[in-house]
Amino acid sequence: MKLKDKKIEILEKTYTHDAVGNSIVSYEPITDPIWAYFRQLSMKELYGVTTQVEEQVLFQISYRTDVTTNHVISYNGLQYEIIRIDTFEGYKTDLTLYCKRKE
Numbered sequence: 001m002k003l004k005d006k007k008i009e010i011l012e013k014t015y016t017h018d019a020v021g022n023s024i025v026s027y028e029p030i031t032d033p034i035w036a037y038f039r040q041l042s043m044k045e046l047y048g049v050t051t052q053v054e055e056q057v058l059f060q061i062s063y064r065t066d067v068t069t070n071h072v073i074s075y076n077g078l079q080y081e082i083i084r085i086d087t088f089e090g091y092k093t094d095l096t097l098y099c100k101r102k103e
Contacts, residue, residue, distance in 0.1 A: 002037040002060055009033050009074040010067060027072055027079070036061045038075065041098075056080075059097045063087075073099055 011027035018024055037060040057080060059073055073080040080099035088094055 004035040004037045004060065004062070006036050006038045006059075006075065007033040008036045008038075008059060008061070011072040011074055011079070013070065013072070027074070029074075030066065030071070034061055036075075056101055057099050059099060061095050061097065063092045063095055067095060067097070072102065073097065078102075 009029045010031055012030045014026050014028050016024045016026065038057065040057050059075070059080075061067075067082070067085065069082045069085065071082055073082060079102040081102050082097050082099050084098040086096040086098070088096065
């Protein structure tokens with residue numbers, strides 16, 4: 001079992017409109033901060049997971065049903081897009097979130 005010793009926030013994209021009608025994108029937390037395991041992926045792992053090299057980190061959190069690839073992770077002042085969610089063979093214990101850093 002990996003040590004979940006980092007606090008992260010799961011954010012959801014929301015849209016509001018200004019006075020002229022332009023859409024403004026913002027990110028709002030869907031929960032209080034949660035504990036997660038965090039590490040950067042090596043190039044070997046990147047090629048084992050996907051052929052795209054944008055993935056840079058993974059977060060492992062306790063199982064949740066409300067996390068999708070439409071959400072964003074906020075950790076240590078940075079935001080990460082969720083690329084893929086691994087449910088570990090369908091067991092409902094942990095979720096591994098493969099992410100890339102938002103530009």
